[in-house]
Amino acid sequence: MRTTASKQLKIYTQIFWTFCRIGPSTFGGGYAMIPGIEREVVEKHGWMREEEMSDLVSIAGSAPGGVGVNLAAFIGYRLAGVMGAILAVAGIALPTFFIVFALSWGYSMFQDHPKIEAALKGIQGGVIALIIIAAYKMAKTALFDKTTAAVGISTVVMLMMTPIHPIYLIAIGLVIGLVAVQVKKHLGMQVYTEQRESKQQEPEPIYPEYYI
């Protein structure tokens, strides 16, 4: 009884500590975290196999929420149930929470300093570049036929022209997906819900990396 309890405590601390270390070292958001998580979980701790991991990554990417947080929750749950999931998420969120906090506090101290303000304005330009790259990478995997291209473009137009809340667009997207696939099937068209992988892919594993 005692040994199982201490074993459990050990896995709990391991989970928490492992994910604690991943957050602060990844810049560029969720998808940037995946290689780090993979290294810790698959190679270092041997908690799961490579194939299992890539399965988890694709589920984590399709559930709502940040992929990093989702992946942490999933791995934590697989290892130690609900408590494991909570600890993994706490581990991944806490360090960055404090860093953001310190940054925000530091910024408010020097807010009126003209050079700090200039640096932050410069960073805005850099962040726009990161967003453009993210949009491009996402477009490459998402817009691969006429339907998806039309949906993508109309989304941007709607957002610019109307005050529509994005939640409706997301709902519309879900419906369009379901309907379009059914209609195409009905018309006897070949349906691909994802980009075919026949094209020459780069050897490195490609995540729909949109720098979260």
Add this chain to the structure above:
Amino acid sequence: MLWQLFLVFMKVGLISFGGGYAVITIIEHEVNLRHWMSASDFQEIVALAGMAPGPIATNSATLIGYRTAGIGGAISSTLGMILPSLIIIIILAACFGRLHHNRFVKSSFYGLRPIVTGLIAYAAIHFGLLSSSEPGLTWSTLATLLICAGCLYGIIRFKMHPLMVILASAAAGVILF
């Protein structure tokens, strides 16, 4: 206020498919709806959130919570943002681990992915245009676009790391503004 922040970010967390920059468009909408802060304050927050390590969406939630209601706000916003993910993932893991192979899930994502692309593209356009408060082409807009173009070149040509992008653009900002 704390409760409201928690609820708003929980809603955002629930619909934040595709994460990160797509979520920024959603968060901005909520912030404007409730008049929590000005557009330029929001831009500052996105820049700060992009600068910090970790997920942009959660970082922005923390910062917005802090700005609107102090430390308590930061905690409740962050929790609100994370909680839906945690609950959904636990349910997914417990019940149907292979949901992503399901036919209906696949076809909904066929429509969802282009929407998320649009949300991200909109965030880029919006921030590019909004970088100055005055209308028309000002030095500030031009400099922002210049920095942006430089960073794009660096990322595409030299595979510049996101952290390098942030540092380089900060340096460029100090010189240009």
